[in-house]
Amino acid sequence: MFLNVHSQYSLRYGTIDIKELIVEARAKNVHQMVLTDINNSTGCMEFIRLCRKAAFDQEDADGKLIPAYDIKPIIGIEFRRDNQLLYIGIAKNKEGMKELNDFLTHHNLNQLPLPDQPFRFNNAFVLYPYGSKIDLRENEYLGIRANELNKIAGKPLLNIKEKLVVFHPVTVKNKLEHRLHKYLRAIGLSTVFGKLTESDFCQEDEMLISEDELVQKFENHEFILANTQQLLDSCCMGDYTFGRKNKHNFKNSPKEDLALLTELAMKGLAYRYGTNNVDALARVNMELKVIYELNFCAYFLITWDVVRYAMEEKGYYHVGRGSGANSIVAYCLKITDVDPIALDLYFERFLNHKRSSPPDFDIDFSWDERPDIQNYIFKKYPNTALLGTMSSFKDRAIIREIGKVLGLPKSEIDSFTDPSKGHLHRNNPTFNKILAITEKMKNMPNQRSIHAGGILIGEEPLTYYTALDLPPKGLPTVQWDMYEAEAIGLDKYDILSQRGIGHIREAVQLVLKNKDISIDIHDFKTFKTDPKLNAQLRAGTPIGCFYIESPAMRQLLKKLECDNYNTLVAASSIIRPGVASSGMMKMYIESYHNPKGVRYLSEVMKEQLGETFGIMVYQEDVIKICCHYAGLDLADADILRRGMSGKYRAKDTEFDKLSKRFFTTAKSLGRDEGITKEVWRQVSSFAGFSFSKAHSASFAVESYQSLYLKTYHPMEFMVAVLNNYGGFYQRWVYVHALQQTGAKVNLPCVNCSYAVVNIKGDEVYLGLIGIQGLENKLIEIIPQERQTNGNYIDLEDLIKRTYLSLEQSLILIRIGALRFTGKSKKELLWEVHNYLGNKTKIIAGKELFHLPTKEYVLPNLDNHLIEDAYQELELLGYPITLSMFDLLKTDYRGDVLAKDLEQYEGKIVKMLGNFVCDKTVHTIKNTKMWFGTFIDSEGNFFDTTHFPNSSPIYPFRGKGCYLILGKVVLDFGVPSIEVIKFAKLPIMDNPVLITDSKPLKQKFT
Incomplete structure (x- = not known):
């Protein structure tokens, strides 16, 4: 009898969680209801699934049996425009729900307001509020509330008698929640609580009541009850099933897919391993068997097709990472560049017969190339949409x-x-x-958004399961998240983006253009054994390189004296917060430097964890130990690992069985009971925050590629870093690193600069895009006009050809972008005021005759480098003409330099540093402390530690140079300063401040 039930997915409106809704239905003896959330179908599949689950006996949290309860789930959508109810769509069946979703999707994707009357539905009913419509179609009804029955008393109902049905909306659980509902409405309407009107919120009686109570309200109108029951009886969601819903085949059948996948894998096997690698062949065949049996051939082939398009048709660079890198088939298909045999990676970590949740590939592309990849997928594969997310309060x-x-x-x-x-x-x-x-x-749902990179490709239209939104990205997006997609049976493809790939791609292009050198950036086998690259790792100087440039990572690389790929892979994992805070990072470094002193719990631990000195560093280590120490098979070992992780940690019968079997099988293998308990303690404590080795290995490959470019082509690499933004540090740090390569870095120039930074030989010009306040249209027009009609002759020529305003002219003059004229900034400022001071608009079109502007004899106008530096600080965010050290009022540069710190261990030193960044952390006592990073006057990095007792007295005060007094401490040979005193130093005053145009002539005369 409940044709209009709202859940919390009626965002900022409904208050009842779907699970609570079913519990309430059980308590109120309700056996059928229609979930109709406002302008969305987010909860429909969840509602069907949970109602079906309630039809079977279950255990509560205490293990007591909850009797089965049969609820007939019916689904639909409530359609509203401008917060006003138009009508309610109720699906008869799966096709009916598709019709409702298609209707809403059409209006969402085309950004059209909902009409007063919906499409003609063949498999769905439409319910209008009583009094809103008279002329009804065959499938349309009028819903009447119990408190509206007086409106039909004694009236001839004529042709609407068979159209009247019970209308008792459900929005809140009780009166208290009605108050909560009103707060939600105020938030949703962006208004003050006291300004809400009755039309803004639901009626107080919109609660779930018993069916008997509802029938009693309509007992004098049995025909309405009969109409309602007939409508409900016409609806059945039995044609909804849950299982694999992805596109089934890449070609025409599973066997054809297997044949193609096998052909591609064998071709890739020869490329990766040669023609006689028996172990690799056996591994490929094993994986192909599992992939086929689990119907994953199409998933692999679609991913391969996306990568093929990127590499072969577009020349894009990608990184395949995540647990997918555990697959040798993925490696042979060039989906990933991680060799799972060399790194002893288990395929079972990615895919196995016992895995309950589907795996996915994480494929990273450059931030500016991902949209093209997405468009390719949407054009080639029907039934495609972006994955949504649900943010909560x-x-x-x-x-x-x-x-x-x-x-x-x-x-x-x-x-x-x-x-x-x-x-x-x-x-x-x-x-x-x-x-x-x-x-x-x-934790109530607040608003729908987009998943970072998930894409769904269905076998059938996704509107069977959801309506589609059109977020700002402009691509259809499902109305639920990855957990619901997983429950329905849709496996996502993660098409992600990152700036680090943009650095690599553009650096390779710049090297070809600037040096005519072609680089095979995928030649990782050569990179990882290159002594020059490994020397940079060991020195901890990888500024600009993806993932390894942060202060914490640089310090870790130096502490480990990291000079090889395997150690970098380990470093990428142990740097993670959980491992580091547990003390395992320190233990790993100690063991790394003293491998002979490592004491292994057992010979099995030594055999399996020898590479990591008996310490579990990766998720794969957990699987190894569960398998080789306790005798579980790899699939069960992975289930156990997942059950221990924070993401999946929950009461799980299968997990309980496996944890018991860990001990019983270990005992049957003759393992010592005391050692087994300690092994279990280590496994269970580490699994919760462990990191995939395949993931670390993928990151490490990309780090080496960046390192290669930084080592052999540093100028082009740093230009690429600047042009793709991103990175751990502020922009000036990368400009500083570019200057250290020997490049001559020039301020922007209208005759030499483009939108982005450009390089020719060792001459670099900063881009127009970095000038604060310069309009986007000018950033495009200035270089385009120059390339079309030649260099600009002077200021007047620039103004006439680009239609510069006075304000924009002042910005270009003050940053020095017209220095090619040979005139000083102040001369140009006088000239531009003379030319534009009284003009409001430049006249378009070429002149027939050029009339020179009147020349004035100017007084001697002093120019100051300090003034230039101030203008650069204002318009670029950092100075180029002078350094921050040059701007200081003092000539003092500290008693000690960063390169000599190791010699001063335990001593109090005084240093000068240009502030780079800081990080706030909380101590065990919940007090704050800070870590700082600085650059000294020679351009070298050093780090500081600020303990709670000193930080509040000597706080960070933003950009600039600081005088630092502190004690030098060495941690595994890496120096840092424990700060005692700390103060920002003043810079020289700006000799002349030109802040607006009005007093200019007075200043110059």
């Missing part, structure tokens, strides 16, 4: 939202969200009220 965000709804001032809201001030508000009734609301709203 979080603690501080809720406090802010409710604070706004209550009309509180920003300062008060800020104090409520500050954890350190929580104790000050304990007796504040407003604060306690907000906390009570926060507790109710916490």
